Amino acid sequence: MNPSDATVFEITGLSYxxxxxxxxxxxxxxxxxxERIALxxxxxxxxxxxxxILDALAFGEKGEVKFRGAALTPQGMDDESFAYxxxxxxxxxxxxxxxxxxxxxxxxxxxxxxxxxxxxxxxxNEAATRxxxxxxxxxxxxxxxxxxxxxxxxxxxxxxxxxxxxEVVLLDEPTVTLDPKSQxxxxxxxxxxxxxxxxxxxATHQLELVDAIADKxxxxxxxxIVATGTPAEILSDGDLLLRTxxxxxxxxxxxxxxxxxxxxxxxxxHSHTH
Amino acid sequence: MSQHGFLSGSIAAFTHALxxxxxxxxxxxxxxxxxxxxPRVKLVGLLALIxxxxxxxxxxxxxxxxxxxxxxxxxxxxxxxxxxxRVWLPVLGFTGVIAVPAIFLTPGExxxxxxxxxxxVTHAGLRAAAMLVSRVETAATLSTLLxxxxxxxxxxxxxxxxxxxxxxxxxxxxxxxxxxxxIETANxxxxxxxxxxxGRLDAAxxxxxxxxxxxxxxxxxxQLGEEVHLAMQARGFRGDVRLxxxxxxxxxxYAALALLLGITAAAxxxxx
Amino acid sequence: xxxxxxxxxxxxxxxxYGGAAPFWxxxxxxxxxxxxxxxxxxxxxxxxxxxxxxxxxxPLPGGTTGHAVGMGVTxxxxxPWGSILAISVALTIQAFFFGDGGITALGANCFNxxxxxxxxxxxxxxxxxxxxxxxxxxxxxSAAIAAYVAINTAALxxxxxxxxxxxxxxxxxxxxLYAPYPLSVAIPxxxxxxxxxxxxxxxxxxGGIVAYxxxxxxxxxxxxxxxAAEGAVTDARTPILGRLWAxxxxxxxxxxxxxxxxxxxxxxxxxxxxxxxxxRERIAAASQHRALPAGVPEGLHRLSSAWTAPFPDYAPQFIxxxxxxYMLSAMFGVGLILAVxxxxxxxxxxxxxxx
Numbered sequence: 001m002n003p004s005d006a007t008v009f010e011i012t013g014l015s016y017x018x019x020x021x022x023x024x025x026x027x028x029x030x031x032x033x034x035e036r037i038a039l040x041x042x043x044x045x046x047x048x049x050x051x052x053i054l055d056a057l058a059f060g061e062k063g064e065v066k067f068r069g070a071a072l073t074p075q076g077m078d079d080e081s082f083a084y085x086x087x088x089x090x091x092x093x094x095x096x097x098x099x100x101x102x103x104x105x106x107x108x109x110x111x112x113x114x115x116x117x118x119x120x121x122x123x124x125n126e127a128a129t130r131x132x133x134x135x136x137x138x139x140x141x142x143x144x145x146x147x148x149x150x151x152x153x154x155x156x157x158x159x160x161x162x163x164x165x166x167e168v169v170l171l172d173e174p175t176v177t178l179d180p181k182s183q184x185x186x187x188x189x190x191x192x193x194x195x196x197x198x199x200x201x202x203a204t205h206q207l208e209l210v211d212a213i214a215d216k217x218x219x220x221x222x223x224x225i226v227a228t229g230t231p232a233e234i235l236s237d238g239d240l241l242l243r244t245x246x247x248x249x250x251x252x253x254x255x256x257x258x259x260x261x262x263x264x265x266x267x268x269x270h271s272h273t274h
Numbered sequence: 275m276s277q278h279g280f281l282s283g284s285i286a287a288f289t290h291a292l293x294x295x296x297x298x299x300x301x302x303x304x305x306x307x308x309x310x311x312x313p314r315v316k317l318v319g320l321l322a323l324i325x326x327x328x329x330x331x332x333x334x335x336x337x338x339x340x341x342x343x344x345x346x347x348x349x350x351x352x353x354x355x356x357x358x359x360r361v362w363l364p365v366l367g368f369t370g371v372i373a374v375p376a377i378f379l380t381p382g383e384x385x386x387x388x389x390x391x392x393x394x395v396t397h398a399g400l401r402a403a404a405m406l407v408s409r410v411e412t413a414a415t416l417s418t419l420l421x422x423x424x425x426x427x428x429x430x431x432x433x434x435x436x437x438x439x440x441x442x443x444x445x446x447x448x449x450x451x452x453x454x455x456x457i458e459t460a461n462x463x464x465x466x467x468x469x470x471x472x473g474r475l476d477a478a479x480x481x482x483x484x485x486x487x488x489x490x491x492x493x494x495x496x497q498l499g500e501e502v503h504l505a506m507q508a509r510g511f512r513g514d515v516r517l518x519x520x521x522x523x524x525x526x527x528y529a530a531l532a533l534l535l536g537i538t539a540a541a542x543x544x545x546x
Numbered sequence: 547x548x549x550x551x552x553x554x555x556x557x558x559x560x561x562x563y564g565g566a567a568p569f570w571x572x573x574x575x576x577x578x579x580x581x582x583x584x585x586x587x588x589x590x591x592x593x594x595x596x597x598x599x600x601x602x603x604x605p606l607p608g609g610t611t612g613h614a615v616g617m618g619v620t621x622x623x624x625x626p627w628g629s630i631l632a633i634s635v636a637l638t639i640q641a642f643f644f645g646d647g648g649i650t651a652l653g654a655n656c657f658n659x660x661x662x663x664x665x666x667x668x669x670x671x672x673x674x675x676x677x678x679x680x681x682x683x684x685x686x687x688s689a690a691i692a693a694y695v696a697i698n699t700a701a702l703x704x705x706x707x708x709x710x711x712x713x714x715x716x717x718x719x720x721x722x723l724y725a726p727y728p729l730s731v732a733i734p735x736x737x738x739x740x741x742x743x744x745x746x747x748x749x750x751x752x753g754g755i756v757a758y759x760x761x762x763x764x765x766x767x768x769x770x771x772x773x774a775a776e777g778a779v780t781d782a783r784t785p786i787l788g789r790l791w792a793x794x795x796x797x798x799x800x801x802x803x804x805x806x807x808x809x810x811x812x813x814x815x816x817x818x819x820x821x822x823x824x825x826r827e828r829i830a831a832a833s834q835h836r837a838l839p840a841g842v843p844e845g846l847h848r849l850s851s852a853w854t855a856p857f858p859d860y861a862p863q864f865i866x867x868x869x870x871x872y873m874l875s876a877m878f879g880v881g882l883i884l885a886v887x888x889x890x891x892x893x894x895x896x897x898x899x900x901x
Binding site for chain 1: 296299303425426427430447448450451452454455458498501502504505506507508509510511512516517518520
Binding site for chain 2: 550551552553554555556559574578582583584585586587588589590591592593594595597598599601602603604605606607609611619623631635636638639641642643644645648649650712717718719720721722723724725726727731750751753754755757758759762763766
């Protein structure tokens with residue numbers, strides 16, 4: 001693995017099936033170091049599958065996936081030193097925090113990654129404590145996961161990934177099911193990585209976030225990338241958004257008129273003349 | 275039990291379990307004699323006392339161990355009321371039901387001739403009943419103290435000192451963690467069903483709710499297992515369980531261990 | 547059926563822990579080989595599932611409710627070894643954390659419910675289901691029946707464990723030290739409840755969940771169904787093996803028929819048969835009325851004291867009821883033979899891999 005290779009991920013011709021159902025279809029993309037990417041798409045477009053493949057949790061039947069020039073394959077992950085290195089450098093925050101909170105206490109959870117890496121107990125303790133403080137959850141360290149609120153669980157999940165200081169962070173629908181305050185905290189975090197310190201790939205269907213959390217968007221539909229662009233470009237292309245099922249157009253009333261047209265909630269209103 | 279009985283019964287069981295867990299966790303973190311001891315000492319010491327309780331042939335020894343348990347409870351700020359509701363009354367309930375007939379049915383020298391012909395109270399019967407109830411109460415009190423005064427994860431990590439394989443400890447920890455998730459899932463399904471009920475649910479319908487919930491739960495269980503596996507791998511898990519074990523032995527721990535084992539040895543010697 | 551501390555003597559508990567240990571060991575090894583890194587998460591969630599099923603309050607015919615252990619479901623989905631572990635883990639948490647079931651008695655509870663329960667379920671299930679399709683009604687019924695038989699077998703073991711306490715463990719004045727009821731009370735008491743309520747609960751939840759799976763995701767039933775599937779560790783021998791086991795079990799249950807036979811088999815006479823006038827007449831009648839030696843043949847007398855069997859006449863002394871004495875002897879004898887065979891195979895086949 002060449003650490004200075006600026007291309008973090010390079011995928012060519014990737015195909016993946018769940019049994020007989022195609023999930024990814026001849027997909028190709030390139031992600032450079034420090035980019036903040038939004039993977040947009042309706043449910044079922046293949047976003048989660050792609051994230052799993054980027055995190056070497058699944059492998060396509062066809063095509064190639066490279067991390068910093070090194071191919072990600074099942075055989076490659078059998079090599080212990082390669083695998084540990086990869087796991088430390090790439091972290092994933094799953095959509096369902098319960099799946100990621102499998103340790104008996106918050107502290108144990110955050111310490112899990114460092115323990116797997118084989119760090120000394122002192123280093124593990126230190127890193128875990130720092131990660132807890134970073135996410136402002138130090139007071140929760142002895143709490144059991146079933147006694148946490150949704151927002152707290154999400155913060156623990158993020159802390160448990162950031163504790164290893166990965167250079168790539170993958171997030172699968174990070175704000176879905178969160179209350180507004182917790183959503184803000186997560187968004188703040190994603191905004192804070194604008195500096196390019198980390199490469200961030202966020203899968204989401206919530207268009208209202210895209211502007212804040214990403215510099216580049218890939219739109220997915222039926223297992224393929226159908227469009228790329230900056231948030232501004234994407235958000236202004238109403239047809240595209242409608243075609244890819246990223247906007248809704250239900251009836252609503254304003255200025256005394258009831259009509260329907262594609263729109264997005266929460267992007268600072270949509271005024272137009274009739 | 276009414277037509278609501280089955281759903282309410284299950285929901286009640288779930289709620290009770292969650293309550294139980296909450297209570298245990300709170301007490302385990304308060305300040306008391308047992309709470310401050312090393313979990314390994316507590317596990318080994320209290321288990322030893324339970325074995326002594328089981329092995330003793332003398333009622334007096336069992337009652338003495340019970341007294342020791344009470345002293346430990348007091349020193350650890352465990353209230354009578356807690357022990358009463360969690361241990362003493364339930365045990366009296368089911369063991370009492372089993373023990374009372376023994377008073378009359380055990381063969382032996384008659385203690386009291388009952389006016390209802392044929393059925394008499396025997397010496398042996400009284401002794402047997404007393405032994406059984408005392409033993410069960412004492413053992414249950416000891417194991418409850420262990421749980422009330424030690425965070426569950428510490429109890430499990432302490433099992434390593436009894437040479438329980440580390441994988442089993444990891445499984446026990448993870449099982450415990452996910453029991454609550456599954457209880458909540460099942461509870462939600464039952465409560466949702468209950469809220470849609472108008473009028474009676476016949477027995478067959480009730481059974482269908484139960485088996486359907488069970489089936490859905492199984493599906494979610496399988497999915498959960500697969501996803502947790504992925505999440506574990508994503509953070510570097512490759513099959514070796516690594517536990518953070520921070521238990522140090524202080525002078526007080528050695529003293530307590532000596533005390534508990536000493537009482538055990540004395541009880542075994544005298545009780546045999 | 548969760549036995550608390552205090553009902554079984556430490557000796558009984560120790561024996562049952564000792565009996566459970568080899569099964570735990572074998573189960574863990576087999577399941578590790580099958581699942582690799584998935585052992586911990588999969589077994590944990592299944593143990594949690596088993597735990598929650600045990601909490602279901604099931605409505606039973608007659609207006610009562612009951613609880614099931616769930617051994618039918620876990621065995622059908624995880625196989626016998628996975629089920630042994632999953633239920634053992636659930637029982638361990640119940641015992642330690644919830645105080646449901648004793649800690650000294652944990653070995654006994656695991657032996658009865660997890661081990662006997664899972665193994666009997668598997669044997670009966672595979673025998674009856676045969677090669678029927680995954681979604682067939684026959685498969686569902688075989689799971690339900692298997693669970694019913696298994697929970698009752700587990701209850702029988704528990705009843706025997708209870709019942710021998712007053713016979714073996716008494717204080718100086720003859721009062722029982724642990725469970726106070728003999729077999730003649732313990733067995734009917736336990737079995738009546740299980741043949742009716744608990745058995746029904748087990749059958750209902752097993753049949754119901756298997757039926758649900760057949761509709762929603764039948765692939766979950768595939769790995770231990772006996773149908774050759776890709777990647778499944780199904781042994782072609784197993785259905786036949788299963789039938790043999792079932793046959794053996796049936797034979798064991800039928801052994802008490804021996805009680806009906808009168809007298810002593812020809813040539814199997816003991817010293818006392820030669821001394822007693824009535825039996826001498828029977829011997830003569832069965833031997834074409836040849837004359838018998840006047841007393842006990844000298845050689846017979848000398849050799850008869852050379853060996854005293856532990857269970858003379860298949861009736862362990864402490865079992866007052868003959869039929870159960872027979873059954874216990876049968877179980878013990880079969881167990882002994884199997885143990886010897888297993889040990890022999892282990893040493894002779896050194897390191898052979900068996901499913």
